[in-house]
Amino acid sequence: MFDSIFQNLFNALQWGSFYSLIALGYTLVYGVLRLINFAHGDIFMVGAYIAFFLSIFFFKGDLALSGSTTLVLVIPLTMILTSICGVTLERIAYRPLRRKGANRLYVVITALMCGLILENGNLAFLGASRKSFPELIDKVVYQFGPISMTNLKIGVVLSSIIVFFILNAFITKTKIGMAMRAISYDKFAIPLMGIPIDTIIVVTFVLGSSLAGLAGILFAMSYPVLDPFMGALIGWKAFIAAVVGGIGDIKGAFVGGFLLGIVEIMAVAVFPSTFRDLIAFSILLMILVVKPTGLFGIAKSTKI
Amino acid sequence: MLLEIKNLYVKYGNIEALHGISFTVDKGEIVTLIGSNGAGKTTTLHAITRVPPPEGSKVSGGDILYDGKSILNVSAHSIVADYHIALAPEGRHIFGNLTVEENLKLATYSRKDDAARKKDYERVYDLFPKMAERRYQRSETLSGGEQQMLSVSRAIMTACDFILLDEPSMGLSPLLMYDMFRVLKKLNEEGMTILLIEQNANLALKFAHRGYVLDTGEIVARGSAKDLLNNPDVKKAYLGG
Numbered sequence: 283m284f285d286s287i288f289q290n291l292f293n294a295l296q297w298g299s300f301y302s303l304i305a306l307g308y309t310l311v312y313g314v315l316r317l318i319n320f321a322h323g324d325i326f327m328v329g330a331y332i333a334f335f336l337s338i339f340f341f342k343g344d345l346a347l348s349g350s351t352t353l354v355l356v357i358p359l360t361m362i363l364t365s366i367c368g369v370t371l372e373r374i375a376y377r378p379l380r381r382k383g384a385n386r387l388y389v390v391i392t393a394l395m396c397g398l399i400l401e402n403g404n405l406a407f408l409g410a411s412r413k414s415f416p417e418l419i420d421k422v423v424y425q426f427g428p429i430s431m432t433n434l435k436i437g438v439v440l441s442s443i444i445v446f447f448i449l450n451a452f453i454t455k456t457k458i459g460m461a462m463r464a465i466s467y468d469k470f471a472i473p474l475m476g477i478p479i480d481t482i483i484v485v486t487f488v489l490g491s492s493l494a495g496l497a498g499i500l501f502a503m504s505y506p507v508l509d510p511f512m513g514a515l516i517g518w519k520a521f522i523a524a525v526v527g528g529i530g531d532i533k534g535a536f537v538g539g540f541l542l543g544i545v546e547i548m549a550v551a552v553f554p555s556t557f558r559d560l561i562a563f564s565i566l567l568m569i570l571v572v573k574p575t576g577l578f579g580i581a582k583s584t585k586i
Numbered sequence: 587m588l589l590e591i592k593n594l595y596v597k598y599g600n601i602e603a604l605h606g607i608s609f610t611v612d613k614g615e616i617v618t619l620i621g622s623n624g625a626g627k628t629t630t631l632h633a634i635t636r637v638p639p640p641e642g643s644k645v646s647g648g649d650i651l652y653d654g655k656s657i658l659n660v661s662a663h664s665i666v667a668d669y670h671i672a673l674a675p676e677g678r679h680i681f682g683n684l685t686v687e688e689n690l691k692l693a694t695y696s697r698k699d700d701a702a703r704k705k706d707y708e709r710v711y712d713l714f715p716k717m718a719e720r721r722y723q724r725s726e727t728l729s730g731g732e733q734q735m736l737s738v739s740r741a742i743m744t745a746c747d748f749i750l751l752d753e754p755s756m757g758l759s760p761l762l763m764y765d766m767f768r769v770l771k772k773l774n775e776e777g778m779t780i781l782l783i784e785q786n787a788n789l790a791l792k793f794a795h796r797g798y799v800l801d802t803g804e805i806v807a808r809g810s811a812k813d814l815l816n817n818p819d820v821k822k823a824y825l826g827g
C-alpha cells in the first residue's frame with residue numbers, strides 16, 4: 283500500500299512537471315498583460331510537433347545523429363522556434379487589439395480563436411493521423427526499493443525544477459524581470475521609467491512559449507503519440523493549476539501544477555480512472571471556494 | 587528655449603481639453619503651471635511625456651518642441667531614455683509590489699552609465715534620507731508622503747535633466763512639503779530644469795521663476811512669479827484673496 287503511494291507520488295511529479303511548465307506560461311502572460319492566453323495549450327502542442335519534426339530531421343534523416351546529440355540540439359531549437367510562434371501570435375493578434383484599446387473580452391476570444399486556428403491548422407496541413415515520436419534515449423529503469431524510476435521521468439522532474447529556479451532568479455534579479463512584476467502593478471508608469479512596454483511583453487511571450495516548447499519535448503518523449511488536439515485538455519488543466527496557485531504568481535503556477543498532478547494520481551489510486559478528472563477538478567474547485575485568489579495570490583484592488 | 591509648447595490642442599475622444607496653449611521653459615528655469623481642478627495641467631504634462639492612449643490623450647493640433655525639435659512622434663519610453671525628460675506623475679504611480687530600491691533600480695532601466703548611476707543612488711539617498719532608511723521595504727507600505735518622495739526619486743534616477751512634477755506636495759505634511767521644495771530647489775541649483783504643477787499656487791509662485799495660469803484649457807495669465815503673485819486677478823482666483 284505504502285509502496286504504491288510512493289510510486290504514485292513519483293508519477294504525479296512527472297505529470298506535475300508538465301502542468302507546471304505550461305502553467306508558468308499562463309501566469310507570466312497574465313501577470314504582465316492581464317490576458318488569459320487561451321492559445322497557450324496549443325503552443326505546447328506546437329512545441330511537441332516542432333520537437334517531432336526536428337527529431338526526425340536530425341535522428342532519422344540523412345544526418346542520422348545519435349539520439350543524445352539530437353536531444354541536445356532539439357531542446358534549444360524547439361524552445362526558440364516555439365517562442366517565435368508565441369511572439370508571432372502576440373504580434374499579429376494581441377498587439378493590434380491592445381493598440382486599439384479593445385475590451386478584454388475580445389482579447390480573450392481572440393486568444394481562444396488563435397488556439398483553434400493552431401489546432402485546426404495542424405489538422406488541415408498535417409492530417410489527422412497521429413505522429414509517433416522517435417525514441418531518442420534508451421530507457422533506463424532505476425529501482426529504489428519498491429519504487430521504480432526511469433531516467434526519462436527523473437529528467438522531466440529535474441528539468442521543471444531547474445527551469446523554475448532559473449525563471450525565478452530572472453524575475454526577481456534582472457531589470458526585465460522587475461519590469462515584468464512592475465507592469466502587473468502599474469502599467470502607466472512603465473514608460474515613465476524609460477522602459478519600452480512592448481519589449482517587456484515580447485520577453486514575456488518568449489519565456490512562456492519556450493517553457494511550453496520544453497514541456498512539448500518532454501511530453502512527446504514520455505508519451506510519444508502526438509495529435510493536433512493534444513494541447514487542449516492539458517492546456518485547460520495547466521490554466522486551472524495556475525489559477526489555483528494564484529494566477530500572476532510564478533510560485534503559484536509551479537506549486538499549482540504539481541498539486542494538480544498529485545491530486546489526479548491520488549484520485550486514480552482510490553477511484554476508477556474515469557473519475558480522475560471529476561475528482562481532481564472538484565478538489566481544485568473547493569480550494570478556490572475557500573481561497574478565491576488561489577494559494578499564493580493576494581487580493582489586490584489594482585489587479586483589474 | 588528648451589521646451590516650447592506651440593498652440594497645442596489636445597483631445598480625449600471628442601472632448602477637447604486644451605484649446606491651443608503656448609508656453610516655454612528655458613534651460614535651468616523653474617516654471618510653474620497653476621490652475622484649478624480640471625484646467626488641463628495633467629493633460630499638458632502627459633502630452634509632453636507622450637503617454638499613449640488609452641491612458642493618454644491625442645494631440646489634435648499644434649506642436650511640442652524640445653531643443654528645437656518636434657517630439658510629437660517620439661514614443662513615451664524614448665522621451666525618458668533619449669530626451670531625458672522625466673515625469674513624477676499625479677498620484678505617484680509607484681510600483682507598490684517592488685521594494686524602494688527596486689523602484690529606483692527600474693528607473694535606471696535604459697541607463698548605461700554605470701559610474702554615474704551608482705553616484706545617483708547616493709545622491710537620491712542623500713536628498714531623501716527616508717528612502718535609504720526604507721530601501722528594502724515593499725513600497726506600497728510607505729506612507730503617502732514617502733511614496734511621493736519615491737516618485738520624485740525615481741524620476742531623478744532616470745538621469746533626467748528636465749523634470750515634470752505633477753503636484754509633488756500632494757499628501758505631504760507642511761514639514762515634508764518644505765523638505766520636498768528644499769530638495770527641488772537644490773536640484774535646480776545643480777542644473778535641473780523644472781516644470782511644476784501645483785494646486786497650492788501660493789507655494790508654487792514663491793518657488794518658481796516664472797508661471798502660467800491655465801483655465802479650462804486656455805492660458806489666461808503669464809509672467810514672472812513675482813508679477814503673478816501681485817496680479818489682482820490671479821490673487822482673487824487662485825491665492826485666496
Ligand SMILES: Nc1ncnc2c1ncn2[C@@H]1O[C@H](COP(=O)(O)OP(=O)(O)OP(=O)(O)O)[C@@H](O)[C@H]1O
Pocket residue numbers: 598601603621622623624625626627628629630641676785
Ligand atoms: N482620460 C480622460 N478622459 C476624458 N477626459 C479627461 C480624461 N482625463 C482628463 N480629462 C478631462 O480633461 C480636462 C483636464 O483634465 P486634467 O486632468 O488635465 O486637469 P488638471 O488640471 O490636472 O486637474 P487636477 O488639478 O484636478 O489634477 C478635464 O475636464 C477632465 O475631465
Ligand SMILES: [Mg+2]
Pocket residue numbers: 627628629676752
Ligand atoms: Mg492633474
